[in-house]
Amino acid sequence: MASQDWKVSLHGGHSGEFCEHATSTLREVLEAAVAFGYHTFGVSEHAPRSQERFLYPAERAKGYTIERLHREFEAYAGAVDTLAAEFEGKVIVLRGLEAEVVPSDGYRDEMLAWRKRFEFDYMVGSVHYVDEISVDGVKAEFDAGVARAGGLEPYAVRYYDTVAAMVEALRPDVVGHLDLIRKNADPGAALDTPPIREAAQRALAVIKQHDCILDLNTAGYRKGLGSPYPAPWLVRLADEMRIGFCFGDDSHGPAQVGEGLEQGHEYLLNNGVSEIRVLTREAGAVVKKGVRLKSDSAGNPEVR
Numbered sequence: 284m285a286s287q288d289w290k291v292s293l294h295g296g297h298s299g300e301f302c303e304h305a306t307s308t309l310r311e312v313l314e315a316a317v318a319f320g321y322h323t324f325g326v327s328e329h330a331p332r333s334q335e336r337f338l339y340p341a342e343r344a345k346g347y348t349i350e351r352l353h354r355e356f357e358a359y360a361g362a363v364d365t366l367a368a369e370f371e372g373k374v375i376v377l378r379g380l381e382a383e384v385v386p387s388d389g390y391r392d393e394m395l396a397w398r399k400r401f402e403f404d405y406m407v408g409s410v411h412y413v414d415e416i417s418v419d420g421v422k423a424e425f426d427a428g429v430a431r432a433g434g435l436e437p438y439a440v441r442y443y444d445t446v447a448a449m450v451e452a453l454r455p456d457v458v459g460h461l462d463l464i465r466k467n468a469d470p471g472a473a474l475d476t477p478p479i480r481e482a483a484q485r486a487l488a489v490i491k492q493h494d495c496i497l498d499l500n501t502a503g504y505r506k507g508l509g510s511p512y513p514a515p516w517l518v519r520l521a522d523e524m525r526i527g528f529c530f531g532d533d534s535h536g537p538a539q540v541g542e543g544l545e546q547g548h549e550y551l552l553n554n555g556v557s558e559i560r561v562l563t564r565e566a567g568a569v570v571k572k573g574v575r576l577k578s579d580s581a582g583n584p585e586v587r
């Protein structure tokens with residue numbers, strides 16, 4: 284597949300080398316990015332968590348420790364530097380990290396320190412926890428979070444408030460999977476009630492204020508949600524506020540690289556978004572720019 288300038292993912296590129304729940308090596312993931320025809324491929328490996336209580340059940344089962352998470356992330360930072368240079372001319376690789384919001388009282392300093400230490404090209408800010416309880420992990424934990432918040436509506440409000448606080452704290456370049464709460468919610472659950480919409484709108488106002496790009500995250504298809512993150516009402520609301528989107532395949536292995544991108548392209552056009560906002564590298568510097576989407580999903584030049 285030929286490289287097309289709208290083929291940009293700013294969220295994904297996780298690999299089994301550096302992430303327990305991903306597969307293959309970073310090199311294999313980048314080879315898949317070249318094969319897919321990505322113009323720019325942002326690698327945003329998970330920043331390590333700093334406390335044992337945040338280890339995932341699968342990590343615990345394999346004997347992972349906080350020290351190991353740190354060691355692997357440090358190795359990742361070195362590897363992505365080397366590989367970004369090596370893949371030059373084939374695909375533009377951006378070196379990034381996906382930040383966490385735990386621990387609540389310390390994540391800001393931790394995440395900013397990781398970013399600074401390795402001089403990453405960019406940061407994806409994601410909310411995987413509400414009040415330190417996992418949003419997208421095992422369903423039982425999500426349910427416990429909902430119960431603690433006093434129901435789904437207050438939980439969702441709290442989630443979007445956490446997104447707003449994260450954006451204020453980290454000033455990420457990209458905000459990951461804006462409505463991740465859909466993943467573990469019961470199918471058909473009302474996640475767009477007036478109080479939830481107001482909270483989402485407050486978060487979007489902060490996102491707009493700090494000029495962040497929203498992740499059009501195609502993992503939503505993979506998770507059986509029928510659409511990417513975020514849902515159509517959020518896409519339209521963000522677009523009305525003139526907040527830009529960029530694709531994120533949220534790949535956790537070569538097979539997922541580019542997955543859902545054509546569909547996501549169609550989805551944006553169907554929701555009235557005809558231009559994306561990308562990060563890429565030009566003359567050695569990371570730049571932010573607008574890229575027109577093509578009017579037909581085959582990616583052929585627009586017919587006027």
Ligand SMILES: [Zn+2]
Nearest residue numbers: 297304329535
């Ligand atoms: Zn992951």
Ligand SMILES: [Zn+2]
Nearest residue numbers: 381409459460
């Ligand atoms: Zn994520």
